[in-house]
Amino acid sequence: MRVLVIGGTGFVGRPVVRRLAAMGHEVAVFHRGETVGEGGSEGAVLHLLGDRRNLADYTPDFRAFAPEVVVDIVPLTEADARLVADTVRGVSRRLVAVSSQDVYLAYGRLTGLEPGPPLPVPLAEGAPLRSRLHPYRSQGGSYKNYEKILVERVVMGTPDLDGTVLRLPMVYGPGDRQHRLHRYLRAMDTGSPTIALQADLAGWRWSRGYVDNVALAVAMAAVDDRAAGRIYNVAEPDALSMEEWVRAVGEATGWSGSVVRVPRDELPEDERTSMFTEQDLVADTTAIRGELGYREDIPRVAALRLTVAWERANPPPQGGPA
Numbered sequence: 001m002r003v004l005v006i007g008g009t010g011f012v013g014r015p016v017v018r019r020l021a022a023m024g025h026e027v028a029v030f031h032r033g034e035t036v037g038e039g040g041s042e043g044a045v046l047h048l049l050g051d052r053r054n055l056a057d058y059t060p061d062f063r064a065f066a067p068e069v070v071v072d073i074v075p076l077t078e079a080d081a082r083l084v085a086d087t088v089r090g091v092s093r094r095l096v097a098v099s100s101q102d103v104y105l106a107y108g109r110l111t112g113l114e115p116g117p118p119l120p121v122p123l124a125e126g127a128p129l130r131s132r133l134h135p136y137r138s139q140g141g142s143y144k145n146y147e148k149i150l151v152e153r154v155v156m157g158t159p160d161l162d163g164t165v166l167r168l169p170m171v172y173g174p175g176d177r178q179h180r181l182h183r184y185l186r187a188m189d190t191g192s193p194t195i196a197l198q199a200d201l202a203g204w205r206w207s208r209g210y211v212d213n214v215a216l217a218v219a220m221a222a223v224d225d226r227a228a229g230r231i232y233n234v235a236e237p238d239a240l241s242m243e244e245w246v247r248a249v250g251e252a253t254g255w256s257g258s259v260v261r262v263p264r265d266e267l268p269e270d271e272r273t274s275m276f277t278e279q280d281l282v283a284d285t286t287a288i289r290g291e292l293g294y295r296e297d298i299p300r301v302a303a304l305r306l307t308v309a310w311e312r313a314n315p316p317p318q319g320g321p322a
């Protein structure tokens with residue numbers, strides 16, 4: 001199958017391209033050329049260089065490649081999705097977009113954006129979505145207009161284009177610019193006998209996914225026509241609590257210390273959370289497993305070892321928390 005991947009050279013995109021190429025598909029990647037991405041070693045990967053803000057200018061290149069499916073790894077705003085959908089409509093029959101589990105109302109509860117009683121988990125794809133849009137608007141910058149709910153509406157609602165949406169969890173793995181393991185790893189590697197977690201955070205459950213497994217899910221949905229018109233959660237089948245997660249990281253590093261639960265006001269400012277942790281963020285992944293046969297092929301233990309090795313070799317700038 002010919003697959004065009006928009007933004008396929010970053011943290012999530014690069015392993016998606018690697019997975020597609022390894023499955024034997026013909027892959028073209030559209031990006032600016034600021035990041036390198038996969039070469040031709042695992043299959044024919046064509047690099048089309050350009051800026052997605054002018055995506056329509058590259059329509060002749062897309063037509064020449066004639067993709068059967070287009071995967072947009074990084075649609076962040078409604079305008080991003082609209083431009084992609086309008087450009088690839090008539091070029092490809094399917095559009096697959098990477099979304100996030102922050103679309104759920106439960107995320108609004110967790111962050112306090114939409115106060116109310118905690119909602120039951122796990123969240124299936126039909127669970128209620130936030131009614132307040134633009135969750136990161138107050139942060140300004142490039143995420144001001146970020147809204148995956150609007151991205152999804154465009155992808156699933158464009159005539160003559162079969163949409164598929166993958167809602168991702170917290171993604172960890174080599175290349176994670178957020179360095180989500182770093183804080184714990186730094187404490188473990190400096191021999192700290194304990195790691196303190198805010199008491200109410202320790203039991204909070206959050207769906208996670210290892211980047212290469214998440215990439216497999218995206219690749220499988222991209223090349224399977226049964227995914228047309230479908231929205232899928234992607235995540236590990238069991239969502240660890242924060243305390244279980246820190247312990248799992250500890251096992252991957254050989255750390256023999258213990259996690260201690262500490263009241264919020266006894267923690268340093270940068271280790272406190274103001275999230276409403278009575279709201280877990282746990283996704284139900286039955287649909288993608290049942291309909292497409294998705295299974296992680298890298299177990300969590302191995303995934304964490306690979307992530308730890310990468311974190312040690314690539315600490316965040318200044319070695320501080322990212």
Ligand SMILES: NC(=O)c1ccc[n+]([C@@H]2O[C@H](COP(=O)([O-])OP(=O)(O)OC[C@H]3O[C@@H](n4cnc5c(N)ncnc54)[C@H](OP(=O)(O)O)[C@@H]3O)[C@@H](O)[C@H]2O)c1
Nearest residue numbers: 007008009010011012013031032033034035051052074171
């Ligand atoms: N990480 C998580 O925990 C998490 C959780 C939920 C959802 N997600 C979703 O997963 C996706 C993240 O993907 P990622 O981590 O692979 O992103 P990334 O590392 O930021 O990669 C961005 C990609 O887009 C290309 N790009 C950036 N600006 C461009 C432009 N103006 N024109 C053309 N290409 C451009 C980059 O290549 P060049 O630099 O060469 O242009 C690169 O290929 C997002 O949709 C995010 O919302 C992530």
